[in-house]
Amino acid sequence: MSTPGGTAPAAAAWSSDSLTAPDSRPWDLLIVGGGTAGLVAAHTAAGFGATTLLVERERTGGDCLWTGCVPSKALLAAAHAAGDARAAASLGVHVDSVSVDFEAVMEHVRASITTIEPVDSPAAIRAAGASVAQGTVVFTGPTSATVDGERVTFTQALVATGSSPVVPDLPGLADAAPLTSDSVWSLTELPRRLLVLGGGPIGCELGQAFARLGSSVTIVEAAERLIPGEAPPAADILARTFRDDGIDVRTGVRLTSVDTGRDGRRVALLDDGSEVEVDQVLVAVGRSPRTSSLGLAAAGVALTDSGHIEVDQRLRTTNPRIWAAGDLTGYAPFTHTAGNHGSLAASNAVLGLMRTVRPDVIPRVTYTSPEVASFGIAADSRPGLRVHTVPHSEVDRAVAEGRTHGYSQLVLDQKGRVVGASIVGPRAGESLAEALLAGQQGLKGRAMAGAIHAYPTWSDGIWKASLAQGRADLAATPTKQVTTALARARRWWVSR
Numbered sequence: 001m002s003t004p005g006g007t008a009p010a011a012a013a014w015s016s017d018s019l020t021a022p023d024s025r026p027w028d029l030l031i032v033g034g035g036t037a038g039l040v041a042a043h044t045a046a047g048f049g050a051t052t053l054l055v056e057r058e059r060t061g062g063d064c065l066w067t068g069c070v071p072s073k074a075l076l077a078a079a080h081a082a083g084d085a086r087a088a089a090s091l092g093v094h095v096d097s098v099s100v101d102f103e104a105v106m107e108h109v110r111a112s113i114t115t116i117e118p119v120d121s122p123a124a125i126r127a128a129g130a131s132v133a134q135g136t137v138v139f140t141g142p143t144s145a146t147v148d149g150e151r152v153t154f155t156q157a158l159v160a161t162g163s164s165p166v167v168p169d170l171p172g173l174a175d176a177a178p179l180t181s182d183s184v185w186s187l188t189e190l191p192r193r194l195l196v197l198g199g200g201p202i203g204c205e206l207g208q209a210f211a212r213l214g215s216s217v218t219i220v221e222a223a224e225r226l227i228p229g230e231a232p233p234a235a236d237i238l239a240r241t242f243r244d245d246g247i248d249v250r251t252g253v254r255l256t257s258v259d260t261g262r263d264g265r266r267v268a269l270l271d272d273g274s275e276v277e278v279d280q281v282l283v284a285v286g287r288s289p290r291t292s293s294l295g296l297a298a299a300g301v302a303l304t305d306s307g308h309i310e311v312d313q314r315l316r317t318t319n320p321r322i323w324a325a326g327d328l329t330g331y332a333p334f335t336h337t338a339g340n341h342g343s344l345a346a347s348n349a350v351l352g353l354m355r356t357v358r359p360d361v362i363p364r365v366t367y368t369s370p371e372v373a374s375f376g377i378a379a380d381s382r383p384g385l386r387v388h389t390v391p392h393s394e395v396d397r398a399v400a401e402g403r404t405h406g407y408s409q410l411v412l413d414q415k416g417r418v419v420g421a422s423i424v425g426p427r428a429g430e431s432l433a434e435a436l437l438a439g440q441q442g443l444k445g446r447a448m449a450g451a452i453h454a455y456p457t458w459s460d461g462i463w464k465a466s467l468a469q470g471r472a473d474l475a476a477t478p479t480k481q482v483t484t485a486l487a488r489a490r491r492w493w494v495s496r
Contacts, residue, residue: 029052030157045349054132067183102213109185137152141298141299157299162290162327163328170255173255178282181206194279195268199226205366253271268281288307291307296309306330315341370426371426373429376418378420394464407422448462449469
């Protein structure tokens with residue numbers, strides 16, 4: 001079912017630039033890693049006029065382009081199309097049958113990568129004014145390193161080597177040749193029976209995708225609910241949808257071992273005593289930072305107990321000359337986090353700015369159907385918050401499309417400022433943007449309520465939540481007394 005070479009297109013061969021800076025002085029900024037954080041940092045630093053060298057061990061573009069965001073969303077597009085076709089009868093549209101050509105689906109995945117790849121290519125880095133080289137970086141001191149053994153010196157450096165999927169050491173799991181979010185793209189045939197280990201965002205996205213494409217999917221999650229980092233109502237909606245998709249959802253249980261027989265038959269054993277027959281196992285239980293073999297100790301860069309690079313709010317490490325960005329910092333491991341980090345760290349390093357990370361306004365989106373999107377403070381995290389939730393049965397666009405199983409929720413502090421939001425429904429990631437901007441700028445819910453919104457849209461849900469706060473403010477006793485007095489005065493004036 002799988003091939004070692006993978007189906008993702010290989011990056012075109014590229015040559016390295018000189019490791020010596022143009023003026024033969026130390027590089028203003030050495031960037032280690034050509035994923036999202038490194039790419040954004042290279043464009044930022046070079047744009048400021050700094051001599052910049054980006055070194056990538058394999059291929060530029062990182063996990064996002066080759067094994068993460070791009071291929072997964074291309075796969076989800078096909079899966080959701082199949083799911084929508086099967087559900088079309090509820091709208092009066094009858095599709096006689098839905099068949100999936102898995103080879104064509106994977107070709108769409110490859111084509112998506114190929115189309116986007118030039119944006120992240122060495123040529124694009126050079127066009128931005130930075131130099132780029134292929135090789136392995138090992139730090140040899142606070143301001144020095146080697147690239148495949150050749151010495152490089154720098155004034156400052158940025159480490160952005162990302163993270164890798166974790167595969168737990170369980171009896172028989174390695175013998176089952178488990179897939180991960182990195183290697184799943186090597187599949188050439190659709191797995192008939194797929195066990196997904198982990199019910200977080202990656203496990204849920206890929207699990208639903210393969211189920212809608214035709215696999216018999218079982219998701220095993222050790223926590224008591226799916227997407228344990230999100231609110232329980234969101235997890236409940238997702239679990240119901242998954243079961244409608246035919247997914248066997250097992251929460252609160254753990255995989256203990258995998259037994260592979262001589263005939264190739266695989267049986268997954270769970271700690272509740274149950275067994276699941278599978279053809280493939282997809283592991284999605286988390287990621288670990290790529291910080292080993294970099295020589296960080298020689299550079300004076302400390303690691304946390306979890307293996308992440310220790311950074312302050314400005315992303316500076318324990319070596320004031322070295323910065324870190326992206327997954328290996330321990331912040332939310334998202335592509336958009338890495339991009340923000342790359343810009344922030346490069347700006348601070350090159351210009352001496354004091355910009356700091358804002359973890360309170362990092363959005364999270366699980367791209368299932370329905371999507372689950374949120375940011376900031378959770379509704380039940382502390383007392384004194386004002387929470388307004390609008391069920392999508394009250395959102396006209398949801399009613400018109402027959403997709404009312406969701407909600408939009410706005411969280412405000414005691415001053416009425418937006419400090420969090422959660423949306424479950426189609427295009428939730430896009431609908432979240434308005435509330436996210438309000439939270440970043442410290443705006444009150446009334447600012448959102450006062451903006452004219454197009455009708456009918458999915459963002460009506462979060463807008464109605466902001467309107468609810470405005471109405472609550474108007475109904476408050478002091479405000480109500482003032483408005484009542486003004487209305488009476490106006491009535492008296494007009495009647496004269």
